Amino acid sequence: MIRENIQKETIAAMKGGDKQRTAALRLISAKVKDRDIEQRTAKSTVDDDDLVTEVLQKMAKQRRESIQMYEDGGREELAAQERGELAVIEEFLPQVMDEGQMRVAIEEAKTTVGADSVKDMGKVMAELKARHGASLDMSKASAMVKESLG
Known part of the structure; x- marks a missing residue:
């Protein structure tokens, strides 16, 4: 397409x-x-x-x-x-999530994988990529995940 x-x-x-x-x-x-x-x-x-x-x-x-x-x-x-x-x-790129949408997606991913510390960051990032892939700026998401788990 x-x-x-x-x-x-x-x-x-x-x-x-x-x-x-x-x-x-x-x-x-x-x-x-x-x-x-x-x-x-x-x-x-x-x-x-x-x-x-x-x-x-x-x-x-x-x-x-x-x-x-x-x-x-x-x-x-x-x-x-x-x-x-x-x-x-x-x-041609899909619409990227804004900061508010990213925070909601991160919280959902944390709940799904049961993340509670920075050690679980890889699991959360993998879940985010699987769910949202191209609509997520992974570098910003990484910083936000680290902040929310830290």
Whole structure:
């Protein structure tokens, strides 16, 4: 589903003459194809939308890190290019939970696994990933879980 949307948007961007958007969409497609090739030798198969979402999350994280480095280095033109790519990537990512929703999800996960100390953090994180996967910012969730268990 996500893969088809990316292909449709690529065609629309090419027809519309939007070169930056077309380049970003082609970059996404290339990364997804690279991941498809990796999956050929994998022992387990992954749902297509999960695979594409995983690729998009990784790309978004890379863009955010690059933006920070470019801004720190005074390279605003490169940071702007990365922001443009990030905006295109984020269009295809599922909506991320806000802080309130994350706190509720963390409490539910803690109750489910019976977590009561920081030692149980791995169990809580695994439960969160299984339940909410792509709609959860795992780095923020990790800090919030640690805080609530500590």
